[in-house]
Amino acid sequence: MSVYVILLLIVPAVSGLNLTNEEVTALLSFKSSISYDPDDSLSNWNFSIDENPCSWNGITCKQGKVVSLSIPRKGLVGYLPAAFGSLSSLRHLNLRSNRLFGRLPLELFFVKSLQSLVLYGNSLSGPLPQEISNLTSLQNLDLSHNLFTGLIPSSLIRCQRLRSLHLSNNNFSGPLPIGFGRSLVLLERLDLSFNSLNGSIPGDIGELSSLQGTVDLSHNLFSGLIPPSLGNVPDNVYIDLSFNNLSGLIPQNGALVNRGPTAFIGNPALCGPPLKRPCSSSSVVVSSPSSSLPFQPNNYQPMSSVPNNGISDNHRGMSKGLVIAIIISDVIVLFVIAFVFFYCYKRATSSLRKEKVEEIASDNNKGNNSRKECRCFFAKGESETISEDTEQIDLVPLDDRVRFDIDELLKASAFVLGKSWMGIVYKVVLEDGLNLAVRRLGEGSSQRLKEFKTEVEAIGKIRHPCIVSLRAYYWSNEEKLLIYDCIPNGNLSAAIHGTPGMVEFKPMPWTMRINIMRGIAQGLAFLHEFSPKKCVHGDLRPNNILLGQNMEPYISDLGLNRLVNIVRGSSLLPSERINTDKPQIQQTDVPGSPAPKLGSCYHAPETLRTLKPSQKWDVYSYGVILMEMISGRPPMVLLDTSEVDLVKWVEFCIEQKRPLADLLDPQLVPELQKENEMVYVLKIALACVQINAERRPSMRNVVDTLDKLTREIDRSL
Incomplete structure (x- = not known):
């Protein structure tokens, strides 16, 4: 006889309570799956202590249904039971920063009311099931810092209400699902870092127009060119592409402009600003004839084809040595001017700064740190x-x-x-x-x-x-x-x-x-x-x-x-x-x-x-x-x-x-x-x-x- 059936038999009559037998059984099934509870977080999950499951630690009910189960950072050791599928009205499940292990039960993905699934910082493993597409109300998915493997399921793109997706620090592999950017247009937070994701970054990722904060794709195996469309995400979004296998010229448009090298380091084949690695002619790949770059051969006539009107090569410009000498002399002059300005400025402000520091020190000595x-x-x-x-x-x-x-x-x-x-x-x-x-x-x-x-x-x-x-x-x-x-x-x-x-x-x-x-x-x-x-x-x-x-x-x-x-x-x-x-x-x-x-x-x-x-x-x-x-x-x-x-x-x-x-x-x-x-x-x-x-x-x-x-x-x- 299964544990589920046994629990169903021992649950007392709950006719006086709002919850159904199935919901109570699901909660007790979770408690029985926990082998170690260092803080006794589930100690009052007991009818002899409290007959109303809606008042048990971490449980929130509305209209006689369990809508939230939240027990984060309690060191719970155990697994997620299949009985969670009986919590038909569950909206929020937060078990982050515990020590849960094993696979995600398929039954959990039939709780269609689920809006937030937060399992960050456990030791959960196995693949993320294709059945995740059933969670059409899902807005927040955080499975980061676990041991998940396999592909990010293609069915994830059906969760079109997603606003926050955190899958970092796992062992996910393979490419991102086709239609990832086009389908998840409400996405505000995206962190896929520290996985083994590969393939090219999809061109439609630039359609994620609601993004905020940092889009973190770092520490993966993404390869190929950075799609210029990535620059179409909001300008205030920081894009981290570091430590991948990306190659070619870094696009300079939109959100990709004026980014420091930190966002691109760890990609040996990337070139161009802001990296100090110039691109060779073979590194610049044009995606289509219409997307011409400023210095395309077709846009500019080669110097060898321009007539020199009888002027010899030796007299068309100054020698390299003369150019270098002029540049050095200009730099020296600028340095001298800057030094003189800085010296005068320091002399003019030194006495004022000294008085200010003394004033601050005097104020601090008089300070009273009481909580008045x-x-x-x-x-x-x-x-x-x-x-x-x-x-x-x-x-x-x-x-x-x-x-x-x-x-x-x-x-x-x-x-x-x-x-x-x-x-x-x-x-x-x-x-x-x-x-x-x-x-x-x-x-x-x-x-x-x-x-x-x-x-x-x-x-x-x-x-x-x-x-x-x-x-x-x-x-x-x-x-x-x-x-x-x-x-x-x-x-x-x-x-x-x-x-x-x-x-x-x-x-x-x-x-x-x-x-x-x-x-x-x-x-x-x-x-x-x-x-x-x-x-x-x-x-x-x-x-x-x-x-x-x-x-x-x-x-x-x-x-x-x-x-x-x-x-x-x-x-x-x-x-x-x-x-x-x-x-x-x-x-x-x-x-x-x-x-x-x-x-x-x-x-x-x-x-x-x-x-x-x-x-x-x-x-x-x-x-x-x-x-x-x-x-x-x-x-x-x-x-x-x-x-x-x-x-x-x-x-x-x-x-x-x-x-x-x-x-x-x-x-x-x-x-x-x-x-x-x-x-x-x-x-x-x-x-x-x-x-x-x-x-x-x-x-x-x-x-x-x-x-x-x-x-x-x-x-x-």
Whole structure:
């Protein structure tokens, strides 16, 4: 007798409940398929505890039917039962970030009401069935980070209401279905990266006119030419074609224009701008006679056929040597002019900058980081007093979901979260209950608006689950504001060390620390490799890693140094603010956090020698953060009678062959049975903080290594 029949027999009479026997049986069948439930998420799925299944954890009902089953990030180990097909009114199924395995049951694809199927971050395998075409109401499909194989079914194009399609990090192969772009015209989000998809990119993909954000086709096996029609997608869409087998000239039209090389790297046969790889004549392939390119042979008469009117070749132009000499002399003259201008400018502004820095320092010393409420964070009358020759910009949204204006922001309640040399941070609560974090940069230079706008809009395009999103900004003569999502659980520094006055400090278990480490690494890897520009954070520290509702990490303050320097008329980088004799103390942005840390402790050694930030800076900072999370020590540690930075302290302990318990956060000692995992992470940290920057791993390598560790942990359960 099948499990399904047995469950049907043991389900009590539910005549007093709205749900049918089949729906209740389907829910209990799912519970019985779960072999491990570490958080007891399904503990109340029991009639002896709660007789109403509609009130069970993760279940939502409407009009006596189950319409939603959502149990994400609970570590559930098990499989999806065929009985899910009995949930005939199910609209949303969200089991993301668990440890589910096995194949998708065919019965699930006969639930025609299903609108959202989110199974991200499990170990599900097998093909995606052709029966997916039955889900004609499907709008959101996220199967990324699983083990799916086979073709993307051709029947997927019948799901014409799809708005979000995420299939990244699987083993899908073969070409995209014919009619992919022509059929899925409502698609807004598309991520097919890290698969083995091959064949050519379909020409009709340019018909996806509703796309937003990033179209990610990277890390596949796509070959052939980039179809020029791909440039027809909206101009603000970032197209990532990196690490494929594409060839030929990169089209320069529409959304493909003015893209950096990051979008095309890893395709050895691609040529032309923005790559520094010129095209040979054989690389330029014309799709049709009518699609002539600017320098087609048919469009221009060859020089050899132009009569020279008796003038010999030797006298038709200047010699190469003379041309080179003229160019060099012009460059030298321009360099001298630029040097003189820069010298005069520095002399004229140096005294003003010094006074400004002193004023900021004075303000910070007087700052009070208490959580007192203030009705507004600047007087509206002040912001409106603007000189006639200064351009003013109102609140500028960087996200379609921004529905408030500057007046609503001014009327909202605001609480001071912290203050540093980078400005005051407020928690702002709008009338509709929306929580925002607003950083007030204060008054400053009004001459660099265009530069500020370029920087802030580039930051606003960066969207990743582990990066704080910049939602809007405001610029006036008196005020410059940055408006972010509000992240509720403080910062990583407070989570590691606690805060003064905290009534109860709850240390983080090892599993939570691993998840935070992975999240930070994933955010940095995205910045370094997949953001519209290859971004560098440059000042990563536990204070600017915020923690969400479920302790998931968010990297904050991206590009903040640059924005502050623009506002205040300075060009200083973090490395320039460090005095090698007396490192500056950084004020924290969260009241009650541990004693201020030495800013240089998280900075790579080369930041003292070079002004150009690099990705290896972030790798070093990340390594120090790993050491802090493993050891529970602050970035400066007392060794004998002197203080040394955390990296030197860890290296000293290893050289002295001290036991692992001496290196660990005392709160982790009860979990010493996970010693192998801790040593594994410590090795990653040591690789990240190597003196030679070139020997440090990339953040992509770090992510892959931590993913491997996580898979091994899962297999050991």
